[in-house]
Amino acid sequence: MANAPSRLKSRLFIVEKDNRPVFFFDFDGTLTRIEETPDKVRFRPVARFVVEELSGNYTVGVISGRALPEIKKLVGIRGIFYSGNHGVEIEGPGLRFVEPNSARSVKFIDSLVPRLRRKLKPYGTLIQHKKYSIAVHYRTVEARLVRRLLDDLEAITLAPVRAGKIRLQLGKKVVEIKAPVEWDKGRAVEKILQKAGKHGRVFFFGDDMTDEYGFRKVNELGGVSVFVGDLERETAAKYMIESPAALVGELAEFLFEDD
Ligand SMILES: [Mg+2]
Numbered sequence: 580m581a582n583a584p585s586r587l588k589s590r591l592f593i594v595e596k597d598n599r600p601v602f603f604f605d606f607d608g609t610l611t612r613i614e615e616t617p618d619k620v621r622f623r624p625v626a627r628f629v630v631e632e633l634s635g636n637y638t639v640g641v642i643s644g645r646a647l648p649e650i651k652k653l654v655g656i657r658g659i660f661y662s663g664n665h666g667v668e669i670e671g672p673g674l675r676f677v678e679p680n681s682a683r684s685v686k687f688i689d690s691l692v693p694r695l696r697r698k699l700k701p702y703g704t705l706i707q708h709k710k711y712s713i714a715v716h717y718r719t720v721e722a723r724l725v726r727r728l729l730d731d732l733e734a735i736t737l738a739p740v741r742a743g744k745i746r747l748q749l750g751k752k753v754v755e756i757k758a759p760v761e762w763d764k765g766r767a768v769e770k771i772l773q774k775a776g777k778h779g780r781v782f783f784f785g786d787d788m789t790d791e792y793g794f795r796k797v798n799e800l801g802g803v804s805v806f807v808g809d810l811e812r813e814t815a816a817k818y819m820i821e822s823p824a825a826l827v828g829e830l831a832e833f834l835f836e837d838d
Pocket of ligand 1: 606607609786787
């Protein structure tokens with residue numbers, strides 16, 4: 580890899596303490612382990628405690644692919660910024676936002692759900708209707724069936740994709756069907772920073788393809804982009820850390836270590 584990220588050091592945080600840093604986190608695979616299906620994921624109390632402590636002193640945003648009400652409920656910390664659907668919907672102190680094109684696509688996205696369920700459920704997929712998008716999770720599908728599943732998914736979505744009504748997006752064992760918009764986690768970072776006002780260095784922690792937009796945005800801002808987990812692909816992140824648990828450990832050290 581040409582520009583392999585280097586291991587994140589807590590030193591990097593320490594110099595930031597007095598300088599109003601802003602912390603953005605993806606959720607699944609970043610603050611928590613990936614489970615077989617997303618409904619099995621829990622936010623561990625230690626991780627929640629650390630993020631909550633962090634939010635007591637600094638601006639914190641959780642930017643997830645899950646729907647906004649779901650991510651708010653899972654994280655369960657008050658007074659921080661939340662964004663769902665990979666940046667499309669945002670809520671936080673003094674901020675409520677839905678990307679307008681996504682808002683207009685709700686009905687059409689809706690109309691695809693029954694057919695997707697009928698055709699794709701038998702493979703053992705988990706289909707999540709997230710208002711502004713639909714996620715087809717296939718981690719639980721037998722390997723030999725994945726090709727056929729994806730062919731069926733393509734058959735259902737090809738015409739509306741060509742007509743510019745929807746767009747597909749790939750993640751870890753998931754295909755997402757969303758509005759055809761140029762909007763991503765990087766744009767959500769921008770939006771939240773505008774609201775947050777004067778701030779210091781911006782951190783973004785993530786693990787999946789959609790987090791690359793967040794990494795690129797904070798790189799542009801001279802911030803710190805951190806890939807979490809086993810690095811098996813190219814990334815724009817400048818730093819890496821091996822697991823969600825290790826990240827929580829580094830954050831705890833930043834918060835509670837006297838220096
Ligand atoms: Mg993730």
